[in-house]
Amino acid sequence: MIKSVNLLTLISNNTKPVTLNQIQSPILKDMKAVDRVIRDSLHSEVTLINTIGEHIISSAGKRLRPALVLLSSGLFGPVSTQQHQLAAVIEFIHTATLLHDDVVDESDMRRGKRTANHVFGNAASVLVGDFLYSRAFQMMVSLNNMRVMEILSDATNTIAEGEVLQLLNLHNANVTEEAYLRVIHYKTAKLFEAAARLGAVMSDRYNVADEEALGLYGMHLGTAFQLVDDVLDINGDEEKIGKNLGDDLSEGKPTLPLLYAMHQSDTSQAAIIRKAIEQGGADDVPAVLEAVLASNATEYVLGVAKKEADLACAAIADFADSEYKSAMLALATFAVSRQH
Numbered sequence: 001m002i003k004s005v006n007l008l009t010l011i012s013n014n015t016k017p018v019t020l021n022q023i024q025s026p027i028l029k030d031m032k033a034v035d036r037v038i039r040d041s042l043h044s045e046v047t048l049i050n051t052i053g054e055h056i057i058s059s060a061g062k063r064l065r066p067a068l069v070l071l072s073s074g075l076f077g078p079v080s081t082q083q084h085q086l087a088a089v090i091e092f093i094h095t096a097t098l099l100h101d102d103v104v105d106e107s108d109m110r111r112g113k114r115t116a117n118h119v120f121g122n123a124a125s126v127l128v129g130d131f132l133y134s135r136a137f138q139m140m141v142s143l144n145n146m147r148v149m150e151i152l153s154d155a156t157n158t159i160a161e162g163e164v165l166q167l168l169n170l171h172n173a174n175v176t177e178e179a180y181l182r183v184i185h186y187k188t189a190k191l192f193e194a195a196a197r198l199g200a201v202m203s204d205r206y207n208v209a210d211e212e213a214l215g216l217y218g219m220h221l222g223t224a225f226q227l228v229d230d231v232l233d234i235n236g237d238e239e240k241i242g243k244n245l246g247d248d249l250s251e252g253k254p255t256l257p258l259l260y261a262m263h264q265s266d267t268s269q270a271a272i273i274r275k276a277i278e279q280g281g282a283d284d285v286p287a288v289l290e291a292v293l294a295s296n297a298t299e300y301v302l303g304v305a306k307k308e309a310d311l312a313c314a315a316i317a318d319f320a321d322s323e324y325k326s327a328m329l330a331l332a333t334f335a336v337s338r339q340h
Helices: 004-013 025-042 047-057 064-074 081-105 116-120 122-142 146-169 177-201 208-235 256-264 267-279 285-294 297-315 323-337
Strands: none
Touching: 025 047, 025 064, 025 081, 025 122, 025 323, 047 081, 047 116, 047 122, 064 081, 064 177, 064 208, 064 323, 081 116, 081 122, 081 146, 081 177, 116 122, 122 146, 146 177, 177 208, 177 256, 208 256, 208 285, 208 297, 208 323, 256 267, 256 285, 256 297, 267 285, 285 297, 297 323
């Protein structure tokens, strides 16, 4: 186990990429406490809610969003039980969005496991997603902090708008890069932003400037993270990412690698990409992936992601050096260098 006190040295001296476990080393005990809050708060007298909740929570991914609550909290002093609760709230909101996303996208795999909608049906998945949203709001209300409620209610509303924007863009090959980035900001980056803001809000040393700086960090980090997800959908390792390559393409989602490749490719390859976006389906996936890789689209998108990660790091440059700040800087690097 990597000791948290060695994180700064590890990041500066280690030639190998820093792992997520190493990045989270300052908050390992806190993450375990958050897991306990999640499981305790998930309980319901309705058995199906417990069953579906356990199905998706047990296949938890990177838990980046709750980790971000804890890391940003650590910038201001010891992490409290209230911040554990906020981290759990963020994870519940994120999990609810995943349940709803999988129904909308008709997905059958996530993180290498069958999705809840595939196992239990669409209706049950949507309703348990609603339960998680409502439980999250019960938990945040109990903290009796109006700014917390403002941040999280605004975030959930913006995420819903992002979902609708993505739906409107489906099968639309004329989406601009600006319009696509707007979807990312709304649908994905907004919850990263909220998570980072919450660390400042619950601190005794709270001030607006710190909250705004952390909000910028979270927004840029979340944008970088989603852009890399788009790249991994094109040329990732299926076993590592836990889904089939080209899933976004087969659903007709016009992601940035596809849009860039379409504008950079010759007429015939551009037509293949356009047809795939407009019609969806898996038939043209191999040809499209070949065209995208030939256009250097993945390098372009990774470059955009790297700029976002740099902006995230710049946003927290004025915070005092600490193991928590080092971890947040390392997290920005991880977001663009990860393979899953």
